[in-house]
Amino acid sequence: MIEGWAPPRLLDAGDGGLVVEFGDDVDEGVNMRVVALGSAIEALGLAGLKEVVPTYRSLLLVYDPLTLAPDRLRAEVGALQARASQREDNCAALGSSAVPERTDESRAIWRVPVLYGGEHGVDLDHVAALHDLSSDEAIALHSSAIYRVHMIGFAPGFAYLGGLPEALHTSRRADPRPRTPPRSVSIGGRQAAVSPPLEVPSGWRLLGQTPVRSYDPTRNGRPFLFEAGDRIRFEPISAREYERLCRAAEAGEIVAEREAAL
């Protein structure tokens, strides 16, 4: 018998916010449920629902209580959850380990080019040394994994990624930097991240820089590239290629390639 999942907790964030909490830790299965519920609630097209915000382990729904009554929203969430857990039970009964999220397998894998080390990733050598690796080995490890976007938050387009190989888990800096280079590719604890083209404060370890702009409000039809549930693979590139792609990105090109889904 496969153990079922505890139903999520519904927590009020005032009279205009509902938090659907699936767990209190960083966990891929939990995050999949968050993203799946977010997609499902969005598909209902409820009038008065203003924001659907998936994060690591909970879904925040922002609503106008004078248009969408809190009880109605709770009931809709409850009904969707009942259906989702029914589906999971069915999968379990069939002995399937299939991911519970319908949409997950169709999601993109983004190939994100990275110029590692040097001034573009000032912490690379230090991180490699901490783990008794050469810098090239650290790059190979970091670019071998497939990461999952757990959430976008903190700053526009800032992507928090799960899936960092354990051999690279590295504590954050004791003294966060007040500014870090735009488009930094970094790691912190068990997480990895891609910065937007903004100089955000960060205590994470900087491994490299990508020409990809995860956020560009002027880019036609595509101000944001990544969203929770997407997957990312990093690809080491040369300084020359980096310069070329930076120019293309400035001209509005996306420069991250989408691989066919697995």
Place this chain on the structure above:
Amino acid sequence: MSADLVIARPGLSSTLQDFGRFGYQRFGISGSGAMDVVAMRIANRLVGNAPGAAAIEMTMTGFSATVAGGDCLLAVAGAEMPVAINGRRAEGWRSFLLHDGDRIEIGAAAAGVYAYVAAAGGFAVAPTLGSQSTHSRSGIGGFEGRALRTGDRLPVVGASAGDECSLPADRRPRYDGPIRVVRGPQDDKFTPAGIATFLNSGYSITNRTDRMGAQLEGPAIEHADGFNIVSDGIVNGSIQVPGNGRPLVLLADRQTTGGYPKIATIIGADLPKIAQRRPGEAVRFVAVNVAEAVEAARERERALEAALDSIRRVAFAASDLSAERLLSVNLIAGVCSALD
């Protein structure tokens, strides 16, 4: 004919704000929007705009500007900032018909923090991600993604300027009294004593307060089990308590996610109240449930609609209040026109 507002003195921080930018919090974009939507809606009604037209939000001190190129109907509402039209003192909570070359000067607030200037027809700036609201930290929206500066020419949409109107003094919104909160979403991360401290103590607004949030000073709130949680989404009015135990109220320009437990959330109806409270002023919190919070939202909407319905044309244009004009016009006709 459309006009420009030419900024002579920008004030402490004057930004364009509308109801906010919604649907993008999942991408890390703050909602932004007016800190006091009630005052903004009144300013818009005073010039005949739709309720959510972008207005200039001023912080602690207002701006000075000259009208260039045409007529322009402007309204001032919100924090008590002194207004002068062409050097002559005027009342707030009303609109003024300005002509080419006229000057409006708005001074330091005697009470409150945020006041709004709306222009009939609205301001002609392109929306970013569906909103004209400025988010200065990420440099988007409003006028070039930033607060106004001296020399900026802010274009007003060419609309037929209407009549000058005012809000009766007894209909002005009140900002005093306790701030109502709904407990949670992470009140279980605090001890019962910590929650009692939060609800029974007086706090005050510190000067580390802006559109992102209000840092409060007062008795430290006790956490139950550490003060780090896995980051989750933050709403306008979330009250975070970091390791130092002092509550931090997160407001319109907040970051979208955060990793400190949130003891309570300010109800929607009371967001303008906390926004208008100045550094040094007192804050007390009182807990209500969600049903009571929704009823408060409904009540605020009723009061605001009644206030908007009480707005009337004023008898004399501010720019016409010279002695010669007063002597030359028929005062009785003026009073009648104010009642129709």
